[in-house]
Amino acid sequence: MYPDSYQESLAKVAAKRAENAAAEPRRMTADEKDALLKEYHPDYREDQFEEIKIGPNKGEKAPHELVAMLQAHSRVHAGDVDLDKPQYDVDVLIIGAGGAGSSAAIEADEAGANVLMTTKLRIGDANTMMAEGGIQAADKENDSPQQHFLDAYGGGHFAAKKELVEKLVTEAPEDIQWLNDLGCEFDKDETGRMITTHGGGTSRKRMHACKDYSGAEIMRTLRDEVQNRKIPILEFTSAIELLKDEEGKAAGAVLVNMETLELTVVRAKTVILATGGAGRMHYQGFPTSNHYGATADGLVLAYRAGAKLLYQHTLQYHPTGAAYPDQIYGALVTEKVRSLGAKIVNKDGEIFVHPLETRDVEAAAIIRECKKGNGVETDHGCGVWLDAPIIDIKNGEGTIKKRIPAMYRMFEKRGIDISKEPILVYPTLHYQNGGVDINTDCETAVKDLFAAGEVTGGVHGTNRLMGNSLLDVIVFGRDAGKAAGARFKDVEIKGKLNLNHVDAFEDELKAAGVETDLVSPKLLSKYVDQKTLLQGPGIIQ
Amino acid sequence: MANEEFVNVYFFGKRYSVPANLTIMTGLEYAGYQLVRGCGCRNGFCGACATIYRIKGDAELHMALACQTKVEDNMYVATLPFFPLQKKVYDINQVEPTQQIMMQLYPEIYSCIGCNACTKACPQGLNVMQYIAYAQRGDFKKCADESFDCVMCGICSSRCPAGISHSQVAELARRINGKYLTPDAEHLKQRVKEIYDGNFKAAMEDYMSKSDAEIREMYNTREIEK
Numbered sequence: 001m002y003p004d005s006y007q008e009s010l011a012k013v014a015a016k017r018a019e020n021a022a023a024e025p026r027r028m029t030a031d032e033k034d035a036l037l038k039e040y041h042p043d044y045r046e047d048q049f050e051e052i053k054i055g056p057n058k059g060e061k062a063p064h065e066l067v068a069m070l071q072a073h074s075r076v077h078a079g080d081v082d083l084d085k086p087q088y089d090v091d092v093l094i095i096g097a098g099g100a101g102s103s104a105a106i107e108a109d110e111a112g113a114n115v116l117m118t119t120k121l122r123i124g125d126a127n128t129m130m131a132e133g134g135i136q137a138a139d140k141e142n143d144s145p146q147q148h149f150l151d152a153y154g155g156g157h158f159a160a161k162k163e164l165v166e167k168l169v170t171e172a173p174e175d176i177q178w179l180n181d182l183g184c185e186f187d188k189d190e191t192g193r194m195i196t197t198h199g200g201g202t203s204r205k206r207m208h209a210c211k212d213y214s215g216a217e218i219m220r221t222l223r224d225e226v227q228n229r230k231i232p233i234l235e236f237t238s239a240i241e242l243l244k245d246e247e248g249k250a251a252g253a254v255l256v257n258m259e260t261l262e263l264t265v266v267r268a269k270t271v272i273l274a275t276g277g278a279g280r281m282h283y284q285g286f287p288t289s290n291h292y293g294a295t296a297d298g299l300v301l302a303y304r305a306g307a308k309l310l311y312q313h314t315l316q317y318h319p320t321g322a323a324y325p326d327q328i329y330g331a332l333v334t335e336k337v338r339s340l341g342a343k344i345v346n347k348d349g350e351i352f353v354h355p356l357e358t359r360d361v362e363a364a365a366i367i368r369e370c371k372k373g374n375g376v377e378t379d380h381g382c383g384v385w386l387d388a389p390i391i392d393i394k395n396g397e398g399t400i401k402k403r404i405p406a407m408y409r410m411f412e413k414r415g416i417d418i419s420k421e422p423i424l425v426y427p428t429l430h431y432q433n434g435g436v437d438i439n440t441d442c443e444t445a446v447k448d449l450f451a452a453g454e455v456t457g458g459v460h461g462t463n464r465l466m467g468n469s470l471l472d473v474i475v476f477g478r479d480a481g482k483a484a485g486a487r488f489k490d491v492e493i494k495g496k497l498n499l500n501h502v503d504a505f506e507d508e509l510k511a512a513g514v515e516t517d518l519v520s521p522k523l524l525s526k527y528v529d530q531k532t533l534l535q536g537p538g539i540i541q
Numbered sequence: 542m543a544n545e546e547f548v549n550v551y552f553f554g555k556r557y558s559v560p561a562n563l564t565i566m567t568g569l570e571y572a573g574y575q576l577v578r579g580c581g582c583r584n585g586f587c588g589a590c591a592t593i594y595r596i597k598g599d600a601e602l603h604m605a606l607a608c609q610t611k612v613e614d615n616m617y618v619a620t621l622p623f624f625p626l627q628k629k630v631y632d633i634n635q636v637e638p639t640q641q642i643m644m645q646l647y648p649e650i651y652s653c654i655g656c657n658a659c660t661k662a663c664p665q666g667l668n669v670m671q672y673i674a675y676a677q678r679g680d681f682k683k684c685a686d687e688s689f690d691c692v693m694c695g696i697c698s699s700r701c702p703a704g705i706s707h708s709q710v711a712e713l714a715r716r717i718n719g720k721y722l723t724p725d726a727e728h729l730k731q732r733v734k735e736i737y738d739g740n741f742k743a744a745m746e747d748y749m750s751k752s753d754a755e756i757r758e759m760y761n762t763r764e765i766e767k
Binding site: 023027029044070076100113121122125129130137140141142144145146147150151153154158162163167170176177180181183184185194203204205211213215216217218221225227228230236258259289291325328331332404406410415499524526534 | 562580584587612628659665666689717722724725727728730732737757763764
């Protein structure tokens, strides 16, 4: 239930609903978008970034919170653990068990590798599980991989690595088929034809969905398949450092049991990093739609081992995070709500942006509208209305309950019927556009170290489109699994496993004059601070 | 705002005073717990935070997701971060979409006594007993539809006198339905074949070789499907 103070605004939104439902808002020109982003997108707030002092990206910018982790001390040093007696000796070690890690595991297993998965929490505890809206693939008659390429490459501001985008869009249909063949349930009509919609920045309706549990349905299918294959998984066991052999090739990892703190050494011919994103770093004090485990661990591990990062300074703020009530502050309100026709309006019920601009543009437009004083004030700052009831007006009554049941449930539990009332939203930290730089085999700058999914950078340029991250984790997760599954056969681990790169990194820290008490990777965020709990980390105004 | 309002909650029997607008999960954190188990997506999708509570003086036991449920005064809370579900292993390419597979893998579903405790306990409000009934009959489609919003938290199974692992039964039904019982997408098959045959290769190479200015122009003037 909305408080009394919102009622006046709610009445205005309701009064304009019919008119807004029929409206066709104008899209911004390229110049208008550029100007808007520069002035209002959080990525352009220079005071929120600093220079990285050491490592492969020395001299480049990254958010303060990430630099602090990249330039922190290791949790483990030579001598803390006996590297000569690994507890596991495998062909492929996969760090992370979300969508990318699980897809990689299935493919590596298929290739005949002896696979070990390790994950900080449980298999499926990942942003994949929380992806609601859908997955893109150009499989309709009026669409093509090159059209998908144009949308993704342009939406990412022409900054993506073209060859990675090419893979993403070309392998998309095959991977949808793969998921379908595993038993994943897509929204289809009675003839089997996929029901597809637009996402922000798409020029064709190519968003495939499983209601608004798209990621959950994909993730639980992959998890079930991993379990059917009896691939061993160490849960509640996080990698805290990569290991190398005497030639400097990736050759395993040191893991910590999150509960007992026991250390485990894994020797592996190849390593796949699939650790996901970083929303729980709460960059710039934003709330997040991300999983509890999203703390940029993989970036830290890879960076210390010598891998290069790409676009580590660009983050995605999902335009529609829940701004009310407190209990779900920052939670994702899927873009599918807009795909189905909902409009974004200000406190007076006026449309101020096309609902399907790319996410960075949409988010910046909402921030601007709030700064102009046209938002609804909340305890955390401000919000604008996502007028969901328009969906049922345009598509028929019952559409909301059928197509976005998770959203309906989330708000219904809080006494808000989104088929009758709008949703108060404000941008929430959603996705790490950048990450570890990879080639088309998913290999990083460190030999035999592969990476896939949100931990990587380059696929989405500096802004990702809706539906391209679920696609990313499947395409590149599978490809990484195949690549490692082929590579391990030729790998010979030379000499002893070592942490020499960690020693070297510590030396570099000292030489650069970096003084810090922090250790990394972060592993878990702490939420014991009253201010954080009540106000959320606070919206920047 | 209700920030000043506090309630007394009992975590594992110990009393804590926490702000009334918190969830059970953030209440635990407010009290000082650093969660490792029993905390996942924090948004109601992953089923990590199954929780049991009882309001003091009330006989009824409540089951909930800690991240989705507000604290209440005199709430006695125990978390259920793990529940030993039975997950049976099978080859999705070998199973046949008949009742036989349920009998073979999950025979305990036929011991359901119809108490409906599963349905009453479901934090997603699903009709769990009904989807198990569909599974018993081998009606995989109905079982899949009825169970679709399941987050596999295991709460239903914790309440089941027959020892049924409901969410695993439903997972099997959904995979069978998705793979075998739902019609194939012909346009998808067709597109996969076209890509395999290299039909888009030339066009893609052309796009990839465009100059920055050309590709920007193409993007900014592209036609958008209504």
